[in-house]
Amino acid sequence: MADGVCSIQICMGSSCFSRGNGLNAELIQRMMSDGENIGKFSSAEISGTLCEGLCKDGPIVIIDGTVYRHVTPIVLQDLLKKRDEVSA
Numbered sequence: 204m205a206d207g208v209c210s211i212q213i214c215m216g217s218s219c220f221s222r223g224n225g226l227n228a229e230l231i232q233r234m235m236s237d238g239e240n241i242g243k244f245s246s247a248e249i250s251g252t253l254c255e256g257l258c259k260d261g262p263i264v265i266i267d268g269t270v271y272r273h274v275t276p277i278v279l280q281d282l283l284k285k286r287d288e289v290s291a
C-alpha cells in the first residue's frame with residue numbers, strides 16, 4: 204500500500220454480507236463516487252475479504268488494519284469521519 208493511502212476491507216462472507224456489508228459496500232462506493240467529504244478515505248483502497256471467522260460479531264469491516272464489529276451503515280459513516288478527524 205502506498206504512503207497516505209488507507210485501506211478499507213469489507214468482509215463479504217455470507218453472514219456479514221446479509222447482515223449489512225452488502226449495504227456498507229454500496230455506501231462506500233456511493234460516498235467515493237459522489238465525492239462526499241470522507242477526507243483521506245476518498246482515495247482508500249477498498250477490498251472484499253472472505254469470512255474473517257468473526258461471524259457472530261458481524262458485519263465486520265477492517266479499516267487500516269483495525270477490526271470493527273457490528274458495523275451498520277451509520278456506524279461506518281461515523282467511523283470514517285472520526286478516523287479522518289483523528290489523522291488530520
Ligand code: FES
Binds near residue numbers: 219220258
Ligand atoms: S462472514 Fe464475516 S466474519 Fe464470517
